[in-house]
Amino acid sequence: MSETDRGAPIADVPVQSELDRKINRQFPGVVVRKDLVKAVKGNAIVPSYVLEYLLGQYAASDDEATIQAGIDTVRKILADHYVHRNQSELVKSTIRERGRHRIIDKVTATLNEKDDVYQAEFANLGIKGVLVEPTTIKEHPKLLVGGVWCICDIEYFHRDDERAAPWILGSIKPIQLSNFDFEGYLAARREFTSDEWIDLLVQSIGFDPELFGRRAKLIQLVRLIPFVERNYNLVELGPKGTGKSHIFSEFSPHGMLISGGEVTVPKLFVNNANGRLGLVGYWDVVAFDEFAGKKKRTDKALVDIMKNYMANKTFSRGVETLGAEASMVFVGNTSHTVPYMLKNSDLFDELPESYHDSAYLDRLHHYIPGWEVDTIRGEMFSNGYGFVVDYIAEVLKSMRSLDYSDRYQQHFTLSSDISTRDRDGIHKTFSGLMKILYPHGEATPEEIMEILRFAIEGRKRVKDQILRIDSTMADVKFGYFDKAGTWCPVSTLEEDEYPAHYYPESRKNDDAEDVVSERRAGGLEPVGELDAERESDCIAPPTLFAGHREFQENQRGVSFDTLIVPYLSGAAQITITDPYVRQFHQARNLMELIAGLAVTKDAADEVNVKLITSEDAESEDRVRRQREFLLKVKQGAAIAGINLDVSFDAVIHDRSIVTDTGWRINLGRGLDIFQFVTDDVFDLATKRQEYRQVKAFGVTYVREGSVTSHQ
Incomplete structure (x- = not known):
């Protein structure tokens, strides 16, 4: 057995967060550090819940000494009792020589009608025909359908009857919690x-x-x-x-x-x-x-x-x-x-x-x-x-018998247009999320609205696709009314991203127009500034407008080239205020914005870009790396005739871009709008922003002065 199997200490013990400490205070004995599963699993082909069951018995603590002792115990239990298929003969020999041995294996039972007995089969141990008492089947009926991971005592007793298996099931304990508070x-x-x-x-x-x-x-x-x-x-x-x-x-x-x-x-x-x-x-x-x-x-x-x-x-x-x-x-x-x-x-x-x-x-x-x-x-x-x-x-x-489906009704009312089957789907999803997130029943109206919208969206995704398959199905307007009687439409993310393709031909024009008007009514689009072409590609307006736009988390099709760069055209002075241009990906975002500006400006023009940001005060090393990143951006921008000047301000909070042509762009998240992107050069999202998923953010375009040539 290797040193790791014997119980070598876990390297790189993670530093506990405040949340981790709170979790251990509130749920002592029923939480475990999640990286421990990999540490003990080795090459055992066993579900995580089996390993966590054992870790919960011996390593459910935030004390490192207790954790290490528990890991050693669990490793020993697995080494002594878990049956690897390639060692099944050795385990069978151990059972024979000792007469009785405890194992961890997946057990499936069947009824032998001919002999009127229940018989068990052990997946990894590879033995069949093990007699099982009817009382055991009554206590654990899942043994008959699919099998259950168990801790079992197996005995060996050889008999002259060739038809009788020598294996005897002494005791069996399914691996699952028996009770809780x-x-x-x-x-x-x-x-x-x-x-x-x-x-x-x-x-x-x-x-x-x-x-x-x-x-x-x-x-x-x-x-x-x-x-x-x-x-x-x-x-x-x-x-x-x-x-x-x-x-x-x-x-x-x-x-x-x-x-x-x-x-x-x-x-x-x-x-x-x-x-x-x-x-x-x-x-x-x-x-x-x-x-x-x-x-x-x-x-x-x-x-x-x-x-x-x-x-x-x-x-x-x-x-x-x-x-x-x-x-x-x-x-x-x-x-x-x-x-x-x-x-x-x-x-x-x-x-x-x-x-x-x-x-x-x-x-x-x-x-x-x-x-x-x-x-x-x-x-x-x-x-x-x-x-x-x-x-x-x-x-x-334990909560499967509870019903939380009506918990939204004191704040919101579903559209009467929603059918009984649609309503059932929404209610069951809402009830499930309420039980998972707010089992105590205490949620704010905003929190309730969040999961109600999520539940409606998931059912709408089903129904909208059914309408493509069966045109006889009645169309539905998915949404709800708040207590003030305001209509709040709900759309799917792909509906917002690809409206030109989302609707069947027979409904496309009417429904696309409905989406525009509903989203405007809900405050999600600027009134009077969107035309049909913009809605068809759902990326950016072909002409500049003043107004507010919202983007949902996970949305694709967004890039600086359509979101920001058109507003920078013709500007000689641009001021970017963003306190979080600190890490590598944030500096890369800045460089990508400059790259978009570089390919659209006249090569003979020079543009001055001033960045106002704040230092990464977490450590001197991080400050040094931040300055290195920004220096590289400055050097890269200079090649295209863009002069980047960086200044640091420890008290800024707002994020904006202001041009000398009269535009102010207020960015809710600054330039940091994209989710994680790998550095893999073969990943399209690494090269093209529009293939990345975004974080939820808003952007507001404000005309502060006259805009010249590009109007």
């Missing part, structure tokens, strides 16, 4: 702000919240709704490598992930030959991986049963009608960009033909836009503290 959970939740709580949940999933915007965090948390909401139907389609199936395979002992190609009526619902229930009868969540694929063969009978179950929560076993609570999740990969799908088909285009059906799709409550989720990278994983996943899994399970 829900009132204590709610009391502790009250000690966190909304932002802190969301970051705790994101860390619990395993990601570093610092690398995610607010919208990106909510998208991640929507993946948890099937665990907290009964009979919730969720779909996520998007590019490969975005972690679509991770939650459903690693996060909870109450979820089952199966390949879309392995789905059958007996496996999913009921085997009419023997009356045995399928997965939906025992699991809280059944997720279908690799669900997309136009050419995939599908069982029409399965589709029909699934449609009925998704709508009515029931299915038939012969003449008997049965109900179940399992939520259904469908995840799959897309092979085309969003504008391509909108132009040529719809956002469900990748689904198998039998599922590309309006009646089936109308049962879906929410569509996660997987194309907004960033590809998983190593630096995205957290080394902060989060809930031990079997703890939060039990918390979510």
Whole structure:
């Protein structure tokens, strides 16, 4: 065994943040440092919740000595009891020689009708026919459907009967929390702000919240709704490598992930030959991986049963009608960009033909836009503290019977135009997010509005695509009224980005005009300044205007060349005020703005750019690097006849660009509007800003004087 396996100390112990300290104070014993899973996993092919279950027993602390001792204990438990497939014969020999041995393995049970006994199969140990007492099956029925990771005592007793297996199941304990204090959970939740709580949940999933915007965090948390909401139907389609199936395979002992190609009526619902229930009868969540694929063969009978179950929560076993609570999740990969799908088909285009059906799709409550989720990278994983996943899994399970769907109604009213099925989808998503984010029921009107809009958007994405498939479906205006009676429209992000492609031809002109007028009414667009051409490309106006614009988090198609550079044309003096031009990516943003200015100005002209920023006071080293970055920008700009002068002001807060031609541009976030971009030269987003996702920001254009030649 290597030194690492024996318990070498964890290198580079992370410095605890204030949030980490607060998490440990409020939830002692049920949180764990998330980087420890990788430290103990090694080459064990075991779900994260199994490892975190063990870490929660021995390393749920913020004391480094306790953590290290706990890691050593967990490593020893794994070394002594976890069964690696390539060592199964050695483990079987150990059981034989000792007579009894404890193992960690995935156990599946079946009924042997011929002998009228239950028999277990151990996935890694590779043994079958192990007798299981009926009482064990009654206590743990999931053994019959998909199997459960367990800690088991196995005995060996050889008999002369060749048909009898020598293995005996002595005891079995599924790896999941047995009980918890829900009132204590709610009391502790009250000690966190909304932002802190969301970051705790994101860390619990395993990601570093610092690398995610607010919208990106909510998208991640929507993946948890099937665990907290009964009979919730969720779909996520998007590019490969975005972690679509991770939650459903690693996060909870109450979820089952199966390949879309392995789905059958007996496996999913009921085997009419023997009356045995399928997965939906025992699991809280059944997720279908690799669900997309136009050419995939599908069982029409399965589709029909699934449609009925998704709508009515029931299915038939012969003449008997049965109900179940399992939520259904469908995840799959897309092979085309969003504008391509909108132009040529719809956002469900990748689904198998039998599922590309309006009646089936109308049962879906929410569509996660997987194309907004960033590809998983190593630096995205957290080394902060989060809930031990079997703890939060039990918390979510305990709230499945609660209904928070009416919690918005004291502040907002859904449009009467929204149908019953649309309303159900919105309500279930809203209820799920309320239970996840505000289980104590205490949320401000602004916080409630945020998740209500998010819930409406997810259902609107479903309905708008159905309208492309089935023109007989009634059109719907998605939105809500506030208490003052003001109409607040809701649009999808891709609707705002690609309106020229979003609407079917039969509705394009009317609906595009509706979007413009609704967004103006909601204060999202400047009145009287947008024309049809601007709306068609949703990037920038062909002529300059004064007004305010808002951009949503994760939106693409935005660049300095369309957002700012046209307003700098003809200016000889430009003043940029931005206190945060400190880090590499912020200096790169400044250089990219200068590059845009360089290619549009007359080569014979010189332009003076004054940057007013503030020093990175965190350390002398960071100040030195900041000055080096800005010096390089200055040197690069000089080549194009742009003279950059930098001054530092420790008290500035506002962010703006002012020109001597009379324009003032107020930038809510300054130049730092883009999300993380790699330095990979083969990544298109590295080269072109319009392929990057932006942070949520606003920009206001103000005419302070006469504007000359470019008007």
